[in-house]
Amino acid sequence: MKIFYSSSSPYSTKVRMAAHYAGLDAEHVATDTNADPAELIGANPLGKIPTLLTDAGLAVYDSRAIMHFIDRETGRKLYPRSPAKRTEADVLEATADGVCDCLLAIVYERRFRPEEKVHQAWIDRQWSKVERTLDHLEKTLPRLGKKPHGGHFALAAMLRYIELRFAGKWQKGRPKLKRYLSRFEAVFPDYAKFKD
Numbered sequence: 001m002k003i004f005y006s007s008s009s010p011y012s013t014k015v016r017m018a019a020h021y022a023g024l025d026a027e028h029v030a031t032d033t034n035a036d037p038a039e040l041i042g043a044n045p046l047g048k049i050p051t052l053l054t055d056a057g058l059a060v061y062d063s064r065a066i067m068h069f070i071d072r073e074t075g076r077k078l079y080p081r082s083p084a085k086r087t088e089a090d091v092l093e094a095t096a097d098g099v100c101d102c103l104l105a106i107v108y109e110r111r112f113r114p115e116e117k118v119h120q121a122w123i124d125r126q127w128s129k130v131e132r133t134l135d136h137l138e139k140t141l142p143r144l145g146k147k148p149h150g151g152h153f154a155l156a157a158m159l160r161y162i163e164l165r166f167a168g169k170w171q172k173g174r175p176k177l178k179r180y181l182s183r184f185e186a187v188f189p190d191y192a193k194f195k196d
Helices: 010-022 038-043 063-073 083-112 120-140 150-166 175-187 189-194
Strands: 002-005 027-030 051-053
Touching: 002 010, 002 038, 010 063, 010 083, 010 150, 010 189, 038 051, 051 063, 063 083, 063 150, 083 120, 083 150, 120 175, 150 175, 175 189
Parallel strands: 002 027
Antiparallel strands: 002 051
């Protein structure tokens, strides 16, 4: 089994951490999507990462579909069984992924447009969504128990990404979120393996 990933992708980080935690035996294959690698394109015509490819040739993508696949394959280790707690985990994962969507929109706007064509109003709109959601998470941060779930992995991946791309621009007034990664590392000690 293989997981095609990029180390800077928050969605890849979420999936790789969860696979490791749940004990899914998969080779992690660093992938340059700009090169349109044949194995990735053959598995996922969108050429997006992360993509999981089973030994039987089944391709699974996007990150949430992969998370659910990992959960099924490893005996339900990633999501709570209680309907209420499962919904909480799903919403936290969707929220963290949504912040990543906004952050990536900002990064791509700056990276792929000439400076004179960068649409600052678009960037400002995306950053407004990020700040509003970080404030919401600061107020409603769910408890992190002894067993992290899919939402916790998504939040850790999002915070790692925002620190990578927007260091120093998000922490002010958010002490709970600032402390989250050290708390997460206490329940998932292998987090350090996924910081690069």
